[in-house]
Amino acid sequence: MTDVFIIVLGLVMIVFAILALYLKDLVASVIAAGVLSLFASILYLIMQAPDVAMTEAAIGAGLLTMIFLLAIKKTKQIEDPND
Amino acid sequence: MIKKIFSLIIIAGLLTVFIPIILNFSFQTDLPDVAKSYVEKGSKDLGAMNIVTAIIVTFRGLDTLGEVAVLFIAATGIAVLFRKNAINDKRPKQISKRDSSEILLTGIRLLAPVILIFGIYIFLNGHLSPGGGFQGGAVIATVVLLLFLSDSSYKINHKIFGFIESFSGVSYVIIGFLGLVLMGADNFLDNRILPLGEFGTILSAGAIPIIYTLVGLKVGTELASVLDNMKGDIE
Amino acid sequence: MNLILILGFMLLAIGFWGMLTQKNMIKIVIGLTIAEVGVQIIMISIGYIKERTAPILDSAVPLADAVNKVVDPIPQALVLTAIVIGVAVNALILSFIIRLYKEKKSLSIDDYKEMKW
Numbered sequence: 001m002t003d004v005f006i007i008v009l010g011l012v013m014i015v016f017a018i019l020a021l022y023l024k025d026l027v028a029s030v031i032a033a034g035v036l037s038l039f040a041s042i043l044y045l046i047m048q049a050p051d052v053a054m055t056e057a058a059i060g061a062g063l064l065t066m067i068f069l070l071a072i073k074k075t076k077q078i079e080d081p082n083d
Numbered sequence: 084m085i086k087k088i089f090s091l092i093i094i095a096g097l098l099t100v101f102i103p104i105i106l107n108f109s110f111q112t113d114l115p116d117v118a119k120s121y122v123e124k125g126s127k128d129l130g131a132m133n134i135v136t137a138i139i140v141t142f143r144g145l146d147t148l149g150e151v152a153v154l155f156i157a158a159t160g161i162a163v164l165f166r167k168n169a170i171n172d173k174r175p176k177q178i179s180k181r182d183s184s185e186i187l188l189t190g191i192r193l194l195a196p197v198i199l200i201f202g203i204y205i206f207l208n209g210h211l212s213p214g215g216g217f218q219g220g221a222v223i224a225t226v227v228l229l230l231f232l233s234d235s236s237y238k239i240n241h242k243i244f245g246f247i248e249s250f251s252g253v254s255y256v257i258i259g260f261l262g263l264v265l266m267g268a269d270n271f272l273d274n275r276i277l278p279l280g281e282f283g284t285i286l287s288a289g290a291i292p293i294i295y296t297l298v299g300l301k302v303g304t305e306l307a308s309v310l311d312n313m314k315g316d317i318e
Numbered sequence: 319m320n321l322i323l324i325l326g327f328m329l330l331a332i333g334f335w336g337m338l339t340q341k342n343m344i345k346i347v348i349g350l351t352i353a354e355v356g357v358q359i360i361m362i363s364i365g366y367i368k369e370r371t372a373p374i375l376d377s378a379v380p381l382a383d384a385v386n387k388v389v390d391p392i393p394q395a396l397v398l399t400a401i402v403i404g405v406a407v408n409a410l411i412l413s414f415i416i417r418l419y420k421e422k423k424s425l426s427i428d429d430y431k432e433m434k435w
Contacts, residue, residue, distance in 0.1 A: 050213035090338035157406035
């Protein structure tokens, strides 16, 4: 049961990691990275690390995503196609 | 194209290092000796229910002091990078920001104190349940973030934030030296300068709740000032 | 079963791949955060012990037998430190990127060649 859950969770995490790297809209890719952090915090909870899960959910998925969004707002949202 | 092939070779090299590690890996079946002594001493000598908190605050207290210092240096660096006259753009741009709706403003004003109390609850209970100064500090920074998002004219009071930040940093070091003075020469940041109390109650584990409260206040104000600097006034 | 370790190493490889191939500087930082998550998962899986509970000595764990009931707390403390430091460092990198963008109005790493030898 737990193995199946971990396999599904891991596949979803890898899909979101690849999405975060290859989406052209930077806001969408930052949100994908945030979702990756949130799933990682679920994984920490399964592995009996509630302290780390809490930190990852509050800091990695919440604050870091917001810092990225503030940086994108000050620069440019769409990636140049000729890059 | 050559760059991509080169990157592919590097990743392949990494994988050849990883695969033997994965194949030879097996989960631990017993705790290592250091962890054993931490688990035993953390409950018996320090009176903390949460062993992770006992390690972070007391056993590896000096590391946490260094970590808070790194956080402070990063926040200072961000403040230096965004200082007003470092950015060439002198003319103030007039951006007509639309005011937030009444519902949003009132909702955030209702929510902000509740979230603030939740953050304080997290770091006060750091020795009893999961959580602690870093998580509670992040929750407190979230309150400031919500106020920024709802009210475009909201500004944090830099005097109060700076005072809280420096006060908690200085008190953290003073508590560390109190351990040296009261408990003997090799007890920097010892939590037994206060009575341990009854195991499992909120007023237990000596100085751990006080130290974690100070860490929480320091982390919260630092992350809030990072968000404030990155938001900035200049578009 | 070391599925979790495989997942950690795959995320680390994906993160490195992104850092090496992407041109956009914000994408490079995103690659760094993915690699960070991979390293954290590896470290947590090293401390995991089967059929044991979290290192919190509440009513579920008898005090006398705690050593045989809890997982390894040291990697958890280290990862907690790593997450907080990682956020501070990422915020600093993003501030540098914002300053660079204000100079040249470009996010592509190829436009910044002054420091290249």
